[in-house]
Each structure stands twice: as structure tokens, then as C-alpha cells.
Amino acid sequence: MERNTNVVAIIGRANVGKSTLFNRLIQKRMAIVDDIPGVTRDRLYAQVEWAGKSFYLVDTGGFPNEDEPLFDLVGKQIDRAIEEASVIIFVVDGREGILPLDFRIAEILRRSNRRVIVAVNKIDEPMHEPLLYEAFALGFEDVIGVSAEHNRNIPDLLDKVVSYIDSEDSFQEDGKTIKISIVGRPNVGKSSIFNSLIGEERAIVSNLPGTTRDPIDTEITFEGKKYLLIDTAGLRKKSRLKDDIEFYSLLRAERAIDRSDVVLLVLDVTELVTDQDKRIAGIALEKGKGIVVAINKWDLLPEGQPKLGDNIIKDVKDQLYFINDAPIVTISALSKRNLFKIFNVCGEVYARWQTRISTSNLNNIIRDIISFQRLPSDGKGRFLNIFYVTQVGTAPPSFLFFVNDKNLVDKPFERKVINELVKVGDFKGVPIRVFWKNRRKLA
Incomplete structure (x- = not known):
């Protein structure tokens, strides 16, 4: 049985204590905490385990007023966080009370159709409990008074969060299916590879729903073996923010890697290894997964220059030296060059992954x-x-x-x-x- 890969996003206006709450929930100091409103501009995420369940917690920038200079930038990032999340922790400041911007955020969250838990922060002592009542005007059933700074009622908040998280994935593991996650940076051709692999006249067993906001996982049979392909493509082009897209591609990659046996790391022959590729490979290594590298768009290389191809492969090996000489497959999703070799190579890595030496x-x-x-x-x-x-x-x-x-x-x-x-x-x-x-x- 696979571990669940839900996403929980912390949303709220600036300076209500979101980053302090994030650090408290993950029990590490990752987010930048400052009294100046708007310090957190990008999202941070970390995996949290509580009561036998796990989820990814995403911290977001403070929800801006329309007259703020970063309104469009931060607003789009928060929209993306809401889109990815299955549960929202909506943080408000119990000392300041509910402000007009809180009501505006509440309306956006109601339209998102997500599970929303209102965390009324800065309820440091029992004498502050009456400050909770105003938060019920936001229209959400779950309202919990917490103090992120003093660790008050944090277990109650976590209990409520995991009550909305499934403890099991939506498919049963039969022990004989090799699960392959297709990961990599945006625009390297992951979805083209995925579609080409499942688009042939092979024995397609079933389409299996993945996690709440993941694309469809597809189980197919190739040469008598069962494979589950986990696609991490599917980021909508709604956002043109490069950093925003890279952040969520990395988050989706990590969630997919959690659920896989073998990771297919896709590179683009025109750009090759970037820092984000190394991060994804490092995540796969840290999580103990088998790794195969696929260099896509190989057909773009000029013909008659075999040394160029050899040099590219050598460079990839040098850049990714830490993944134990992982096999490299040179492919083209467009021409289908070496495409179905992926199954055999991943199957070999899967077998080695389970090898025992006397x-x-x-x-x-x-x-x-x-x-x-x-x-x-x-x-x-x-x-x-x-x-x-x-x-x-x-x-x-x-x-x-x-x-x-x-x-x-x-x-x-x-x-x-x-x-x-x-x-x-x-x-x-x-x-x-x-x-x-x-x-x-x-x-």
C-alpha cells in the first residue's frame, strides 16, 4: 500500500503568523519569519507525518490587497496553491479580529470547493478564547484557536487536518506491478512520452485515479509485465510565472516519486542537466528509488556526429555522478526512437532494486x-x-x-x-x- 500524497496549503493575509505556523507544524525552521508584512513571497513545502498519515504542507505568501505592488504575482501563486491543495488551513489573526480582506479570502476559498480549516492564531491563553467567535462569521464549520508561537492547540489542528486525508491510495498493490514515475522539469516532454507509451496498441488494463489533483495513472502490460505509469505532467499553462511552475513541478515530482518503484528522470537534449534536475535526482536517491535517465528530443541532434552524442552522455553521467551510474536511454517521443526500451530498462533496475547478495x-x-x-x-x-x-x-x-x-x-x-x-x-x-x-x- 502506498503512502498518501495529499497537499495542505496555508493561506491567509500578510503578517497573521502563517510562516510561524508552518515551522511549528513541520517542527523545523524553514520559512522566513519577520514582523514586516509580505516577507514570504514564494512557497515552501515539507512533508508532515501525524497519526499514521502523511501530507505535504505548503506555505504561501500573504494574500495581498489590490493596491499592493506584488498583488498579481503573489495572488497567482496563492491561486496555484489552492488549485493543488486538498485541504486549506486559513489563518487569521485572533488579536486583530476579522478584517475585510479575510472575508474576501473566505469567499475565494468557498469557490475553490476545498476543505477549509480556520486557524485563529495568537490565541496564546484560555482567556483569549472568546476571540474565536468572530471567526465563525467567515462561514466555515471548522474553527480552531491556536498559538503557533507558543505551540497551543497545534495537535488539535493536526488531528483535524488528517481527518480529511485518506490513509490509503486509490488502488491496491498486487506486488507484481512495477510503478514508474515520469519526472523532470517543465517542457522536457514528459506528457509526450507518457502519451506515446500508453497510446500504442498494448494491453491497457485500466485507468486508475491518482491522488486528488494528480493526472490519471495508467496501468499497462508490456511483453507480459505490468507497469503503472505515474505522470507528473499536466500543469496548466494558466500561470506564466517560471518560478511558480518550477516549484509545483518539483512538488509533483516528489509526490510521484513517493509512490513509485523506479523514477524515469527526463532531460531535454537541448538543455541537459540543470540544478532542478539534480534536485529531483537527489530526492529520488534520498527516497531509495531506482533511477533511469531518459534524454528526450535526441532526434534534434545533427546526423553524422556520433561523438557529439557520446559527449552528451558523458556530460550527463558526470553531472549526475551521485546516482550510481544510472542507465541512460536516448529517446525521442516524437519519432518514438528507443521509446519502448524504457520498459525493459526500468524493469532491469527494478530487479536490481530487489536483489540480495549472499x-x-x-x-x-x-x-x-x-x-x-x-x-x-x-x-x-x-x-x-x-x-x-x-x-x-x-x-x-x-x-x-x-x-x-x-x-x-x-x-x-x-x-x-x-x-x-x-x-x-x-x-x-x-x-x-x-x-x-x-x-x-x-x-
């Missing part, structure tokens, strides 16, 4: 490492000693090393060990988890 083979690896590598030391003559290793998990493959002192392990050595495991286990495109544990001395 303990005897692992310990042979350790002998080779010890023979040819200078082991880390504390600089005082005490060197790392590896006694044995065992694989403790798959999907992703995870290994536990028993050593004399785990504090002697440095990052370069750990990277070398991971590279050896990638070679021996043929774990190309598969994240590796390595853990170090001190072996207790025998009495």
Missing part, C-alpha cells in the same frame, strides 16, 4: 577492499577494521558493516564502498544504503 560474496568484497584500499584512520595509528558485512534489506539494497569503530569511517571511504557494491551487485541506477555498527568485544 553473505559469502559480500565478505569476498570486503577482502578485496582491505587488500587494495588504504583504510581510514584516526591519524594516530589506529585504523578501521571491517570484520564482516551482511545485507539487511532490499528495495533499496541495504548493508550492515561490523567494524571496530564506526567513527573512523569517513565519507570518501563510504563512497568507495558503495561504488564497489554497485559494481559487484550490478546496482546501476539503484540507491545503496550502508550502515556501520561497532562489534562488541568478546569478554
Whole structure:
């Protein structure tokens, strides 16, 4: 069963404490908090877990008055947040009371047809509870008095939020379907690839609804294997704000990656690897997913220059060195060059993702490492000693090393060990988890 991927957006006018509430709910200090109205201009997001459920929490800029210079910019960003969200936390200032702009925001939220929870902030003590009553005039059923600064009634707010979040996805996992998320920057051709893959006369099993505001997931059979394609395209071109589109493409990518086994990272041959591509690849690696890189629009390269193609592939490998030599497929969604090779390559990565290496083979690896590598030391003559290793998990493959002192392990050595495991286990495109544990001395 997959983890749910709902989005909860914090909406409200400037300086009511939205960013303070955001930081309180995620238990980290991410949002910029300042007494100057309008400090938060872009959205921030983080994953929150509460009572066995998870959701993405999005912080937005303060809802502006029409006479403010950034009215159009911030207003469109907030519109996008409302569009993406399944639940809205509408924050008002209990000390100031309900202002005309709050009523205007309430009207917009009612038209959005989303679940709305009114969080009346700055209710720091029980004596402030009567300030709640005015907020009921906004017309929403759920009104909770909180103090983001003093952590008052925050659990009650979270309880209410997760009461509107489904704990299960809308499809049942059969254990035999390989789930592939198609991710990447806007305009690299994700939707064209998705449509081409499902548009052929293959055995289309069913169209399965994804999360609340996601595009349709499609399950198909290719050469006897079942695949679930999770499309992250579908951002409407309503917004021309580059940063806004990139923000939500990254959010959608992370939500899709959560639900997948293998991530298909799509690049554009005319632009190749950007910082956002690296961020998406890093998210996939952090979440322990298999990775395949697809370089789209390969047909745009001039003919008769094979070295140019080789140099492009080398550059991609160099830029994405941290994803363990992930397979690269050069494709064209337009001409369908190598398009259906994607299924086979993703299937191979999926198989490696679940591979288990015998303990005897692992310990042979350790002998080779010890023979040819200078082991880390504390600089005082005490060197790392590896006694044995065992694989403790798959999907992703995870290994536990028993050593004399785990504090002697440095990052370069750990990277070398991971590279050896990638070679021996043929774990190309598969994240590796390595853990170090001190072996207790025998009495």
C-alpha cells in the first residue's frame, strides 16, 4: 500500500503568523519569519507525518490587497496553491479580529470547493478564547484557536487536518506491478512520452485515479509485465510565472516519486542537466528509488556526429555522478526512437532494486577492499577494521558493516564502498544504503 500524497496549503493575509505556523507544524525552521508584512513571497513545502498519515504542507505568501505592488504575482501563486491543495488551513489573526480582506479570502476559498480549516492564531491563553467567535462569521464549520508561537492547540489542528486525508491510495498493490514515475522539469516532454507509451496498441488494463489533483495513472502490460505509469505532467499553462511552475513541478515530482518503484528522470537534449534536475535526482536517491535517465528530443541532434552524442552522455553521467551510474536511454517521443526500451530498462533496475547478495560474496568484497584500499584512520595509528558485512534489506539494497569503530569511517571511504557494491551487485541506477555498527568485544 502506498503512502498518501495529499497537499495542505496555508493561506491567509500578510503578517497573521502563517510562516510561524508552518515551522511549528513541520517542527523545523524553514520559512522566513519577520514582523514586516509580505516577507514570504514564494512557497515552501515539507512533508508532515501525524497519526499514521502523511501530507505535504505548503506555505504561501500573504494574500495581498489590490493596491499592493506584488498583488498579481503573489495572488497567482496563492491561486496555484489552492488549485493543488486538498485541504486549506486559513489563518487569521485572533488579536486583530476579522478584517475585510479575510472575508474576501473566505469567499475565494468557498469557490475553490476545498476543505477549509480556520486557524485563529495568537490565541496564546484560555482567556483569549472568546476571540474565536468572530471567526465563525467567515462561514466555515471548522474553527480552531491556536498559538503557533507558543505551540497551543497545534495537535488539535493536526488531528483535524488528517481527518480529511485518506490513509490509503486509490488502488491496491498486487506486488507484481512495477510503478514508474515520469519526472523532470517543465517542457522536457514528459506528457509526450507518457502519451506515446500508453497510446500504442498494448494491453491497457485500466485507468486508475491518482491522488486528488494528480493526472490519471495508467496501468499497462508490456511483453507480459505490468507497469503503472505515474505522470507528473499536466500543469496548466494558466500561470506564466517560471518560478511558480518550477516549484509545483518539483512538488509533483516528489509526490510521484513517493509512490513509485523506479523514477524515469527526463532531460531535454537541448538543455541537459540543470540544478532542478539534480534536485529531483537527489530526492529520488534520498527516497531509495531506482533511477533511469531518459534524454528526450535526441532526434534534434545533427546526423553524422556520433561523438557529439557520446559527449552528451558523458556530460550527463558526470553531472549526475551521485546516482550510481544510472542507465541512460536516448529517446525521442516524437519519432518514438528507443521509446519502448524504457520498459525493459526500468524493469532491469527494478530487479536490481530487489536483489540480495549472499553473505559469502559480500565478505569476498570486503577482502578485496582491505587488500587494495588504504583504510581510514584516526591519524594516530589506529585504523578501521571491517570484520564482516551482511545485507539487511532490499528495495533499496541495504548493508550492515561490523567494524571496530564506526567513527573512523569517513565519507570518501563510504563512497568507495558503495561504488564497489554497485559494481559487484550490478546496482546501476539503484540507491545503496550502508550502515556501520561497532562489534562488541568478546569478554
